[in-house]
Amino acid sequence: MVKGNKWKVCEIGCYLLTAIGMTLGVSTILVYGSEYVSGLIDQMAQGQKIVTHSRMLQIGSELGLLVLIGFLCSFLKSLSSGLMSMNITIWLKKAATAQVMRIKESALSGKSTGALINRLTGDLGVIERYLQESFFSLLSAVITVIVVGTSIYRLNSRIMFQTAFLCMFVLIIAFVTSKKLSLLAGGRRGRMDRLLGLADDFLRGIVTGRSYNLYGIMEEKIEAAANEVLENEYRRTRISSHSWLLQTVSQWFPTFAMIAMVSWDAKTTHISTGEITYVVLMANRLLKPFSDIPVLLNETAEAYASMKRIRQMFSYEAESDLGKGEIPMMDSEYAVEFDGVCFSYGERKVLNQTSFQIKNRQIAAFVGASGGGKSTIFNIFCGFLEGYDGAYRLFGKESQAYSLSRLRDCFSVVSQETFLFRGTILENIACGRPGADMQEVIQACKTACIHDDIQNMPEGYLTVLAENGGGLSGGEKQRISLARALVKDAPILLLDEPTSALDARTEAVISEAIANLKGKKTIIMIAHRLSTVSQADRIFVLEQGNVAESGNEAMLMSKKGVYYHLRKKEQC
Amino acid sequence: MGKVLWRALKWMGKRSLWYLVSIFAMAALSAGLDILTSYVVKNLYGYMESGSYERILGLIAGGFLAGAFLIGFWRFFTIVYNDEAKKASAVLQKSVYKKALRLPIDAYQNNVQGSFLSKLTFNVEQAADVYGSRFRRVLTPFISVAVYFAAMAAMNWRMAFLLILLNCILFGINLLMNRPIKAVSKKMMDFKAEETGTFSDILRGSKVIRIYGLQHQMQERYEGILKKLCRVQKKRTQYLAFLESLNAGFDLLSAILFLAVGIFMADLGYVKLGELAAVYVIYSSFSYHFLQMGKYVPELVERLVYMQDLFEFLDLEEEPGVGEPVCLPDFASGQPAVAFDNVNFCYSDGTKLFEDMNLAIDNGIITALTGRTGCGKSTLMKLLLGFYPIQSGKILLYGKDIREIGYAAVRKLTAYVPQEPYLYHVSIAENISYGNPDAGAEDIVSAAKAAGAHEFIQRQPDGYDTILENGGQNLSGGERQRIAIARAILKDAPILLMDEATSALDLESERIINEFINRYRGEKTIIIIAHRQATIRSADVEIQIG
C-alpha cells in the first residue's frame, strides 16, 4: 500500500515536472521567437537586405525548428497536465471512498448521502477541472511574465520597473477579489449540498411522496433551494465581474501604457525601431497571459474552497481500531455478556445498567417494547456504537481486546432494515463470505426459503437488482439478507426481526431451519411476535432499558410476569 | 449537436435575446479595444518618424479616453450576460430536478444502471457550462474574427487573406476531432453514473460493509469503475492535448510565417513597417480568438453531449397527473369502494402477477389481504394507487376507473402506509403533517396519539421538532412505522391502505392502532396486509391472494 502510494506520488510528480518544464519551454520559445523577429526588423531598418536566397533559407529553417519544438512542448505540456489532474482526482476519489468506509458508523449515519455524493462528484470535478485547465494556465502566466520581465529588463530596466508597478497594482486588486470569491464559492457548494440532499431525500421517498401528493411541497422546496444557489451565484458574478473588468483593463491598459512609455523614451534615449516593435510584440502577445491572472486567481480560490470541503471529509473521525487483535476463543462458556452497560444517544438514555449473559451455541431472544433499545444492543455488539459504560464481553474477553474486524468476524447480521447492493442476487448473497461457491449460496438460500423464488425469476440468481433491492418484495429482500448472513457462517447469528415481513407458513419453515442451527451457532434474535421466539433457550424481556426478566418460555410463563401477560394478550 | 444547441437557446425563452445581444456586444467591444490599440500603434510609428511628439501625447490621451468609454459599455454587458447565463443554468437545473420527481414509479425502481444523482450533480453542472461559458467562448471568436478581419483588410488586405487562409485550415482540423470527443464524453457519462451509484451504495450499505468486511471488495469494485473511467479519460486527454498542441504550434507557425512574409513584403516595399506592426497587433488578438474558436468547439460539443442527455431526460414520459389539481368522485354512490375487474398485470421485467383478477371490497369494511410472501399483496395496493399501468382490465374506485378519476385524486382518496415507509429529512411534526399540509399542531398531536407515537416523540430531544436524519435513522424501526401511520391517520382519507404497517410494533402499540381502526369500522374502507393472526382475525373479510 505504502509502496503503491510512493509510486503514485512519483508518477504525479513526474507529470507535474514535465508540465512545468514544458510550460517554461513554450514561454521561452515565444520570447525567443519575438526577439529573433525584432532582430530581423532592426537589420531591415538599418537598410540591410535580408531577402536574399541563402538568408531566407536559413531564417526559414530556424523558424521551422522553433515551431516544431513549440508543438512538441505544448503537446507534452497538455498531456502531462491532463494526466496529472486525472491521477490526482482518481487518487483523491480512492482515498475518499476508503475514508468513507473507515468513518465511525455513528458519524456517518448523521450525514446526508446527497451531500457526500456532491462532494465526490461536484467538488472533485471542480478540482479536476482546475488542475487540468486553470492551474497550468496560471503557472504559464506566471512563468511567461517572469521570462518576459527579464527579457524586457535586459532591453531597458526602466520600462521593466514601470511595467512591474502596473502589474503589482492589478495583482493586488485580483487577490482581494479572489478572497471574497473563495467564500462565495464555498457557499455555493454548501447550498448545492442542500439542494442535492433534498433531491436525494425526495427520490428515496418517492413512493410516499406520490401517495400523499407531496409534489407541490417538494417542488417548492427544490425551487427555494435552487433559488438560494442562484442568489449566491448572482453575488458571485458581481464580484467575479470585477476580475473580468480587471482582465480587460490589464489586457489593454498596460499595452497602451507601455507603448506610451517606450515612445516617450524614444524621444530622449536611443531606442531602435526594432526594439519598439519588440516591446509592442511583447506587450501584446506575452502580456495576454498576465491579464488572465485575475480570473485564474478566482478559479484558484474556488478550487481551494472545494479542496477545503474534501479535506473536511477526511477529517471525520475514523473508527478507532486500538484492539489488541486477540483471537476469539469459540469454546468459552458465554458468547456475549453485558455487565451493567449504560448507553445514551446524546441526552436520550436507552440502556440503563443492562446486564445479561448469553450462552455459547444457544438460542437467545430479546423482546420488549418498540424503541426499547433492542437494535441498539445489536449495534453495540457489532461495534457500531461506542461510548457506552460498563462491560461488554465477547467469548469471555472484553470486547476491546479484539480488533474491530475480528470482532465483526464473529457476527452474521440480518438487520431490521435490509440493505442490498446494486448487482446480481448472487453477488449480494455470496458477498457474505469471500470465496463462497455456488453450492453454499444455494444451500443458504434453501435454508432461508428463497431458493425457489429466485429460480422462478426470469434470470434466476443473475437477476440484477436496482438500488437497494428495487424490484423485490419486502419478504424477498428479507430472505436474501438472511441467506447472506447464513453464507457468512459466523459463530454468532444476530437476527433483528428477520421474519417480520413473512407470512406465518414461511416463517415457521425458517424458524425451524434456524432452530436446527442450535448447538452449532449462537443465535440471538429480536422479535415482536412472541410465537417466533418461543423455542429460544433464553428470552430476555427488556423494560426501561433493563432486563426485567429472563428465562425460557416455560419459566417465564410460570412466573406470570411481563412476558406472561404479553403472551396472553397475543393469543387472544 | 446543432439541434441541441438550438434547443438550449430556445429553452431560455425571450431571455435568449438579451443573452445573445450581450455576447455580441461584449465580443464587438473587446475587439474594438484591440483595434483602437492597433490604430494607436500604427500612428505612433508615423509620428515618431516625423518626430512630432506633441501629437503622440494627444494620440495616447485620446486613445485612453476612447478605451475607457468602450470598457464602460463592455462592463454593462458582462453583467447582463452573466446574470442571464446564471438564470438559464438555474432554470435548467430546476427543471431537471423537478423532472426527476415526476417519472413513473417504475423508472425509480428499475433504475439499475446508476443513480439519478449523477444526472443531478455531474450532468447538470456540465451542461450548465454551455450557458456559463462554452457557448460564449465559441461565439465570441466568430464575432471578433469578423471585426478584426474587417479592420485588417482595411489596413492591408494581402496580409489579412493570408492569415484567414492559415486559420481556416486549423479550424477544419479542429472540427474533425468533434466526433471522437463526442464518443468519449458519452462513455464518460455512463461510467460517471455507475461511479455515483457505487459510491451511494458504499454510503448507504455502510453497516453491511462493515459487518461482512466488504471494505476491500467495495473498494475494488469502485476502483474497477475508476479504471474504466480512467481509460476513457486518458483518451480524452490525448485528444485534447493533440488539439491544444496543434493549435499552439499552428499559432506559432502562423505568427512567424506572418512576420516572415511581412518582412519579406516590407523589404520589397509592399507594406510599411508601421502597418506591419499595426496588423500584427490585431493579428495577435485575431489568432488568439481564432485559436480559441478551434479549441472551444470540441469543448462545447463535449458539454452539449450532457445537454442532450438532459433534454432526453426532460422528454421522458411523466406519470400522468402528477401535480395536477384534484377533483374527487362521488363516493356515496353505493358502489364497492375498491374493485378489480379482470385485471391483468405483469411488471416490466416480465414478472407475471395477476391474471384476470377480480375483486370487490365494499365501502366501510375492513379487509385483510393475506398470502405467501411475494404473491403480490403490495403490488395490489400499488396498482390501486396507479403506480403501474395495468395491461388490461379495470381498477375501480367507487365504480369509477382510476384512470378517469386521475391519479392525483386517487391518492387524495387513499391514505397509504407503504411496506417500507419513508421519513423525510425534516422535523417529526412536518413528517406527520405531510398527511395533510393544512393541519394544525393539535391535529398532528392527536394523530400521533392515535398512532401510539405521541409518547416516544415527546421523549425525543426536541420533541415534535426533532429532525429526522437519513430516512429516520435516529428512530427505532417501530417508531418509524408509527410516524408513518400517524401521517396516514392525519390524512383522514376514506380509504386506508396499510401494507404490513405494524410489522415492527410491539403488542401494545399494535393494540392502539387496532383500536383506531376499529373506531372507523363501517366508516372508512380499510385494507390491511398483515401476518399476525390477531390482526387478520379482527378484519371483516380476509382475501387470500395467489
Ligand SMILES: Nc1ncnc2c1ncn2[C@@H]1O[C@H](COP(=O)(O)OP(=O)(O)OP(=O)(O)O)[C@@H](O)[C@H]1O
Ligand atoms: N441514531 C440514533 N440517534 C438518536 N436516537 C436513536 C438513534 N437510534 C435509536 N435511537 C433511539 O433509541 C431508542 C432505542 O432504539 P432501538 O432502535 O434500539 O429500539 P428497538 O428496541 O430496536 O425498537 P424497535 O422494536 O422499534 O425496532 C429509540 O427510542 C430511538 O428513538
Ligand SMILES: Nc1ncnc2c1ncn2[C@@H]1O[C@H](COP(=O)(O)OP(=O)(O)OP(=O)(O)O)[C@@H](O)[C@H]1O
Ligand atoms: N418493481 C418491480 N419490478 C419487477 N418485479 C417486481 C417489482 N416489485 C415486485 N416485483 C415482484 O413481484 C412479486 C410480488 O411482489 P410484492 O411486493 O407485491 O409481494 P408481496 O406479496 O407484497 O410480498 P411480501 O409479503 O414479501 O411483501 C415479487 O415476486 C417481486 O419479486
Ligand SMILES: [Mg+2]
Ligand atoms: Mg429495532
Ligand SMILES: [Mg+2]
Ligand atoms: Mg409486500
